[in-house]
Amino acid sequence: MKAPNIAIIGATGAVGRVFLDIITERGFPTSSIRLCASERSWGKTLSVANKTITVEEATPQLFHEMDIVFIAAGSEISSILAPVAVEQVAFVIDKSSAFRMDPDVPLVVPEVNSSDLSEHKGIVASPNCSTAPLVMVIKPLNDIVAITRVITDTYQSVSGAGSLAMKELLDQSENITSKRPINAIEFPHQIAFNIIPHIEGFLENGFTNEEMKMVEESRKILHLPDLSITATCVRVPVLIGHSEAVHIEFTEAISPGLIREILAAAPGIQVRDDPNANVYPMPIDAADKDEILAGRIRQDPANPKQISMWLSCDNLRKGAALNAIQIAEEMLRRNIPLKHRRI
């Protein structure tokens, strides 16, 4: 099979830039690469796989010439462009939330449910940046001892909100340390030296979209539709790297040692758990790494069925661009046809 023609939509954004890095690093096979973004970036050039490529408009003709289209430009753009790409018989890997819960769209973390890929009808979705590390940990553990309940609270970096949000955190930090006034545009409140328990919009039930995404996407990816899972999603003044405090109750007691063994053997997870040497996952160490980091694994002294742990992960890599590229790699590796009947 000839290497695919690929396009990246949203190539100039925070996730888009990481797409280019990862394609270059991994030597992802391509016959051609096209890069698209919004109008203000047309004509700019970006570097990928030792080539300099000019950013252009995403048109039906462009999609027609592509085998794989990665879309990382937000759910509104995905809702508009993904059907156009599918119409032009390009295979879409979508980073946004637009299609994740669509029963016709596999939602895939390759380490967890790559077998769902063959069910695609032209679109495969990549999960929320906080969902990916959580399901990667739950899956191998639940395979050994069944999980009855998951409670997680997140510590999510500003890069999850895009590159302007990263600039806003740096600008605010600089202004506050220099005792100058600050502007808050990307976030509803000051984010420097603050914590905002609010990511995405609020739903009727008081949860945010982000929180319910973690719940619903995890259930779908894990094929555990009744999994008891609750989350609080929180923005913290960190540039790159999401962290999660995770509390898991199992049907029977399981030792931290066994958990460590299972996670160390699981794909894409690096166990960092030597607290007496001050070794545990942190966002500054997770940034720029493909693996998610797991540590602080411990058993509730009063309830041996309950395990707590701590995860950190590069939200732009495994939480976004890397997972999407791994979906493409898995499609090619398994020879799953990219062509599909129209949806």
Add this chain to the structure above:
Amino acid sequence: MKAPNIAIIGATGAVGRVFLDIITERGFPTSSIRLCASERSWGKTLSVANKTITVEEATPQLFHEMDIVFIAAGSEISSILAPVAVEQVAFVIDKSSAFRMDPDVPLVVPEVNSSDLSEHKGIVASPNCSTAPLVMVIKPLNDIVAITRVITDTYQSVSGAGSLAMKELLDQSENITSKRPINAIEFPHQIAFNIIPHIEGFLENGFTNEEMKMVEESRKILHLPDLSITATCVRVPVLIGHSEAVHIEFTEAISPGLIREILAAAPGIQVRDDPNANVYPMPIDAADKDEILAGRIRQDPANPKQISMWLSCDNLRKGAALNAIQIAEEMLRRNIPLKHRRI
């Protein structure tokens, strides 16, 4: 009764300074105020209740002349000085962890268990800065519907580690935004733009001291020795204000509306829960406030017995100095004798 002679040990520290502010603000009744700190601060002057007071050494003679001694200088200093003060028949209110779990020492949050004060034998302890807001929320709820399980993850500001830690966060932030190298002395890792899941030392069971304090202190204060409670305590790059994501399971379903009513009526709690107007607790809003802030109150759609919420509180006030002063106020209000038989 004559207004008490009081001493503040650790007056120059992050918590000590807030002691002075709160004594001034509240017009706490005193016949005299003495301020003590470590040798390098002797002779410095500090302002409290419109008086300028010189910092001096904490001596047995000084304790002998005092009615109430507040100690906020860390558990090592407390271990040494509290018995000396008690020997000199001064009543000690101790901010440190040194005596909290001593069965002879009441551990008190006045809004929760002020009736324990009369059991004192010369020392009353004030709880950990993360415990105080948690028990203030649990108590009034558990009075209405019994609580079966609490899981909490914290977002703790650097001021909990003292004023040098606050300076370190500001210095690191300034250096990073200016692309200069940083020093990490007060924390085991960089704290600016990072998250450290490590507060205080690690125990054999993998939990930190800070986490087990939250567990054990909550059980003692609430008189619920078997309460199922688990915590992950995490340091975040915030100057003042601890936040907590709290997940509570009750024996029966309880509506968010009723929770809001109960908490709004509870002493020392301000409900801030209008998410559609972007109103929820945040550390920058909790700083300099006596009340703890509670919001994001919601019910798990899949389990009506489970409620999640979000708290923020000024860790130097209700988490430390304010609670200690409220203990003194409550002792005076209830006419509980400060004198005691020697322990």
